[in-house]
Amino acid sequence: MNITLRQLRAFVEVIHSGGFTAAARKLHLTQSATSLLIRELEQQLGLALVDRTTRQIALTDAGRELFDSAERILADVEHAVANTQDLVQKRRGRVTIATTPFLAANFLPEVIAKFQLSHPAISVRIADLPTEQLVRVVDSGDADMGFGVFPQLDVALERVTLLRHNLGVMLPAVWPLAQRRRRLTWADLDGQPMIGLVPAGGFRSLVDPLLHREGELASLKFEVGHLSTAVGLVEAGLGATVVPAYVGALVRSTRARFRALNDPVIQRQIELVWRATRSLSPSASAFRSCLETCCKPLQAG
Known part of the structure; x- marks a missing residue:
């Protein structure tokens, strides 16, 4: 059996395009050459893969069985070729x-600046999106x-963990809690106006049970979609918000203070x-290494 990538590519493209004529244009072949590749593939397998009519084509049972595998094979080959080209043309990666929007605004710009000092022609795109x-x-x-x-x-x-931090609270700098001591307990937040993130990101499911006291949820004055918004409301003196410790390290503000939370940690x-x-492509692997290096100074609990 001597099945070729050209035959598999023609087969997949015919199905994607819905016919031989459209597939031939995309493959830069004649319709007859495209049809010949499919016939050769069917002869190699000893099975009909495509039912042909005057108006449309349809996969046979054998064709359906082969189609998904053929797509994976072609994708793997294309990925292997792309990775090999990346090794040679890494500067054009x-x-x-x-x-998240918070990390995109407060942490990644410095990582990208450091990365492009050693990889100036590799472009980095940030997709700043909600956690979910x-x-x-x-x-x-x-x-x-x-x-x-x-x-x-x-x-x-x-997955690999790059930062591991204790939860704490961002407080308006003028609040007594912010001025009194560095470490607080969850009970210290009783009765304080709180700023929470919307439940969709999953953070609230971790925080809400710890803000329950005697069956009642701590007062939630604002509910926002982004961590940066919550911090901005804290700076305006409108409430406190629970955040990971790295937020306290990244937010440089004279109007807000970070305090660690204990009991429990x-x-x-x-x-x-x-x-x-x-x-990961060579370019992405290089960026991962740079990101890991930049995370180390923030790794304190």
Whole structure:
């Protein structure tokens, strides 16, 4: 048996295009040459793959069985070729990283600046998205990797922890709690106006039970979609918001103070994820190394 990539590519393109004529144009072949490739493939397998009529084509049972495998084979070959070309043409690479708006605004710009000192011609694109969308764009291939919080993954992604921080609270600098001491307990937040993130990101499910006292939820004065908005409201003196410690390290403000929370100590992990079925390109691997290096100074609890 001598099945070729040209035959598989013609077969897949005919199905994607819905016919031989459209497929031939995309393959830059004549219709007869495209049809010949399909016939040769069928002869190699000893099975009909496509039912041909005057108006349309349809996959046979054998064709349906082969189609998914053929797509995977072609994708793997194209990815292997792209990776090999990347090794030779690394200076013309591109990396897309998906992360939250807060990290995109407050952390990644410095990482990118450092990265491009050593890789000036590799372009870096940031997809700044809500937490619940990060997995989707990585799994779909729209982003090479995701950087954020992923407590549960429903898809096959590789993951590595880059930051591990205790939770704390951002307080208006003029509040007595901000001036009194560095370490607070969750009970110290009783009766304080709180600023919370919308439940969709998953953070609230971690925080809300700790703000319950005697069966009642601490007063939630504002509910916002982005961490940067919550911090801005804190700076305006409108309430306090629970955040990971790295937020306190990144936010440089004279109007807000970060205080660690104890009793209990709760940790939050920031991870890098990428598709398990697809290796990172050399450009993306280089950016990952730079990101890991830049995370180390923030790794204090």
